[in-house]
Structure formats: structure tokens, C-alpha cells
Amino acid sequence: AGAGGPSAIRPVKLDKECELRIEVGPDTPLRLRLLTGTAEIFGTEIAPEIWLTFPPRLKFAVYTWYGATIELDGTTETDYTADETPMISYVNVHAVLEGRRNRAKASPNDSDSSQGPRVIVVGPTDSGKSTLSRMLLSWAAKQGWKPTFVDMDIGQGTITIPGCIAATPIEMPIDPVDGIPLEMPLVYFYGHTTPSVNADLYKVLVKELAQTLERQFTGNAESRAAGMVINTMGWIEGVGYELLLHAIDAFNANVVLVLGQEKLCSMLKDVLKSKPNVDVVKLQKSGGVVSRNAKVRQKARSYRIREYFYGLANDLSPHSNITSFSDLSVYRIGGGPQAPRSALPIGAEPAADPTRLVLVNINRDLLHLVLAVSFAKEPDQIISSNVAGFIYITDIDIQRKKITYLAPSAGELPSRFLIMGTLTWLET
Numbered sequence: 101a102g103a104g105g106p107s108a109i110r111p112v113k114l115d116k117e118c119e120l121r122i123e124v125g126p127d128t129p130l131r132l133r134l135l136t137g138t139a140e141i142f143g144t145e146i147a148p149e150i151w152l153t154f155p156p157r158l159k160f161a162v163y164t165w166y167g168a169t170i171e172l173d174g175t176t177e178t179d180y181t182a183d184e185t186p187m188i189s190y191v192n193v194h195a196v197l198e199g200r201r202n203r204a205k206a207s208p209n210d211s212d213s214s215q216g217p218r219v220i221v222v223g224p225t226d227s228g229k230s231t232l233s234r235m236l237l238s239w240a241a242k243q244g245w246k247p248t249f250v251d252m253d254i255g256q257g258t259i260t261i262p263g264c265i266a267a268t269p270i271e272m273p274i275d276p277v278d279g280i281p282l283e284m285p286l287v288y289f290y291g292h293t294t295p296s297v298n299a300d301l302y303k304v305l306v307k308e309l310a311q312t313l314e315r316q317f318t319g320n321a322e323s324r325a326a327g328m329v330i331n332t333m334g335w336i337e338g339v340g341y342e343l344l345l346h347a348i349d350a351f352n353a354n355v356v357l358v359l360g361q362e363k364l365c366s367m368l369k370d371v372l373k374s375k376p377n378v379d380v381v382k383l384q385k386s387g388g389v390v391s392r393n394a395k396v397r398q399k400a401r402s403y404r405i406r407e408y409f410y411g412l413a414n415d416l417s418p419h420s421n422i423t424s425f426s427d428l429s430v431y432r433i434g435g436g437p438q439a440p441r442s443a444l445p446i447g448a449e450p451a452a453d454p455t456r457l458v459l460v461n462i463n464r465d466l467l468h469l470v471l472a473v474s475f476a477k478e479p480d481q482i483i484s485s486n487v488a489g490f491i492y493i494t495d496i497d498i499q500r501k502k503i504t505y506l507a508p509s510a511g512e513l514p515s516r517f518l519i520m521g522t523l524t525w526l527e528t
């Protein structure tokens with residue numbers, strides 16, 4: 101069906117417990133509506149009759165529990181119906197989490213039992229972690245809970261731009277087109293798209309985020325009972341595995357959902373044996389998950405940054421600003437690439453402290469970097485502070501000592517303290 105054909109409206113009938121898997125074509129959007137029955141997209145029910153417009157390249161599925169008729173308008177890269185999905189097992193997990201939320205809500209004054217489920221979703225790349233996280237959040241929000249979504253995927257995160265770890269409460273089922281609303285996410289800037297660049301910094305930031313959320317929960321029984329859903333990155337070997345264990349610990353996760361990997365599951369079961377209150381559950385990967393190679397991932401990162409400044413549908417108008425070098429202080433965290441201890445002579449310490457704050461000389465090396473604007477009031481607060489937003493450096497005039505940057509809006513930045521990493525973008 102679809103590929104390259106003329107644009108015409110066509111109906112698709114879905115039997116109960118089936119899904120229509122769609123990849124929107126590369127150039128034009130796809131319109132879709134629900135004609136009869138009920139259906140949802142990654143946990144969010146779609147309204148009957150209303151046309152929804154999906155942007156090019158989006159990959160998604162329309163699932164129905166009881167049967168539905170859908171109409172498609174436009175061309176797709178692929179679309180096909182699948183009758184084998186892991187959705188029943190996913191919704192069963194949701195039911196168990198629901199039970200825990202209700203129990204937590206029933207005992208608001210007990211610091212232990214008032215804590216709802218803290219779910220961490222782990223698995224290799226392209227196992228459907230983000231999608232499962234999204235479903236669990238949307239199903240919970242539909243029942244009136246406000247679970248906290250924590251996204252630790254610095255490569256392909258869904259809350260903000262790459263290179264960040266972030267959290268936000270989910271108050272409504274996540275919109276199938278617009279995704280997560282960007283009202284006031286809590287964002288920490290790591291600045292690189294792989295944790296190996298500075299794993300120590302990554303851990304420090306995870307810890308900061310976890311502690312901030314813990315403080316927020318203390319004063320908020322409602323979000324405490326609703327709990328968290330934590331999405332992780334797909335790197336699960338070596339340092340990646342170590343970082344997973346660190347995250348489970350930092351967030352006090354009590355449910356570990358392992359997608360599509362037997363080995364990881366048994367490893368985690370083994371090391372978490374000592375923590376009887378942590379459940380490790382293996383779940384099947386959906387056959388609908390689309391694999392993405394390095395190039396596609398790089399592109400997706402670039403689109404995310406573009407979306408931050410320009411909006412998904414080019415509906416935002418970022419502002420180009422010019423300011424003097426002296427108005428900004430740019431910091432880098434960690435002293436360049438770290439030499440592994442094993443590469444040093446016996447007894448020598450690695451010279452670069454991974455969390456050392458370094459004031460950077462403004463020069464043309466900053467060109468095309470994406471920098472974070474820190475909420476810190478003093479430089480020594482930078483590592484422990486979350487960030488207000490991002491700017492993109494478009495010109496450096498060494499002679500006149502002027503910097504030109506793109507920001508979401510005109511006017512002064514919320515702070516003079518900027519953080520740089522290795523995150524770059526080429527505006528196209």
C-alpha cells in the first residue's frame with residue numbers, strides 16, 4: 101500500500117487487538133482519522149472524526165482494543181496491519197502499576213508506602229523503550245494520575261534537545277503529534293550525545309536530577325503516589341551497564357522493565373537480588389519498532405534541535421541576537437578527553453578532573469555549538485544547576501569581540517553563565 105502512490109483517501113479496517121503500523125513518507129505529511137470504533141496511538145486515545153496531521157518521517161502505530169476503522173489521506177513510506185503485538189502484556193504492567201499507585205495514595209502519611217511505582221525502562225537500542233514509557237505515562241494520565249517522566253536518553257531524548265537529561269510531570273495523555281508539552285521541564289545539560297565522553301559528569305547530573313525530584317515529591321503526595329517512568333539509553337554494555345545500575349540506585353527505582361533482552365534481564369535479576377523491593381520484569385519487544393542506524397540517529401538529533409528553535413511545524417520564530425564577549429561567561433565541564441587510568445604509568449593520577457569547571461576563551465571554536473543557559477547565580481553552582489534553555493552560536497567576530505546567537509526569543513538571556521559541550525548543529 102501507499103508508497104509513492106497518488107494521494108487518495110483510503111479506509112483501513114482494524115480487527116480487535118490489531119495495530120496499523122505507519123511510517124510517514126519523507127517529504128509530505130500524512131492525514132489520518134478515526135471513523136468507527138476506538139483506537140489509540142502509543143497509549144493516547146484518538147478522537148473520532150477529526151483529521152490528525154502527522155509530519156514527514158514519523159513512525160507510529162494505531163492500536164485498537166475492540167476494533168476500528170481508520171482513514172488515511174496521503175502517501176506513506178510503509179503501512180501495514182499487525183495482529184501480533186505485546187500490547188496485552190504492556191497493559192497488564194500498567195494494571196499492576198495502577199494498583200501500586202492506589203495503595204500509595206491510600207497511605208499519604210507513611211513515607212515508604214506513600215511512594216508509588218518508580219519504573220525504569222531498559223533495553224538495547226531500538227527495543228521500544230521510549231514508546232513503552234510513553235504508553236505507561238499516557239495510560240496513567242488518562243486515569244487522572246500525574247506521573248513524572250524522566251528521560252535519560254542523551255542520544256534520542258523526547259523531552260528536550262539531545263545531550264540533556266530531563267524530567268517533567270505528565271498531566272495529560274501525550275499528544276500523538278506534538279509529543280510532550282514543553283512547559284517547565286527540569287533539564288540538566290550534559291552536553292554530549294554519548295555518556296562515555298564524561299561518565300562521571302553524567303552520574304553527577306543523574307544524581308542532581310534525582311535529588312531535585314526527591315525534594316519535589318516530599319511536598320507533593322499526588323506526584324509521589326503517581327510515581328515515575330524513567331526512560332534510559334540503549335547502551336547496556338560496559339560503562340552503559342554501570343550507568344544503568346547507577347540510575348536504578350539514584351532514582352530508587354522499584355520496577356525494572358527489561359525490553360527484548362534475556363541476558364540483560366538475568367544480569368539485572370542477579371545483581372538486584374539483594375534488593376527484595378525491586379522487581380525485574382522481562383517484556384517482549386514489539387515487532388513494530390523501527391531500527392535506526394547511526395546516520396538516521398544523527399539526523400533525528402539535528403531535527404530535535406531544529407524543533408527546539410523553530411517548532412515542529414515551523415511555528416516558532418527564534419531571534420538572532422548580538423552581544424559582546426564580555427556579557428557572557430562560557431564554561432566547559434571536565435578537562436578535555438580523559439585518559440583512562442589503565443593508560444597511565446603506575447601510580448599516576450588522571451590529570452583532568454571530570455567535573456572541573458573551566459572558563460572558556462571565546463573564539464571561533466564556539467561556532468555552530470549549542471550551549472545551555474544555566475540557572476546558576478554563581479559559577480560554582482553551574483554543575484548542580486538545571487538549565488533555562490539553549491542558544492546556538494551562528495557567528496563569532498573576533499575583531500569586534502561580538503558573538504551572534506540564535507535564541508528562542510529576543511531580549512536578554514536569563515543568565516550570563518553558559519555551558520558548552522560537544523553538541524553541534526548545522527542549520528539547514
Ligand code: ATP
Pocket residue numbers: 119120121122158159160161224225226227228229230231232253256332333334386387388389390391
Ligand atoms: P533508542 O535506541 O533510541 O533508545 P527505543 O528503544 O526507545 O530507541 P523507540 O524510540 O521506542 O525505541 O522506537 C523506535 C522507533 O520505532 C520510533 O520511531 C517509534 O515511534 C517506532 N515504533 C515503536 N513501536 C512501534 C510500533 N508498534 N509500530 C510502529 N512504529 C513503532
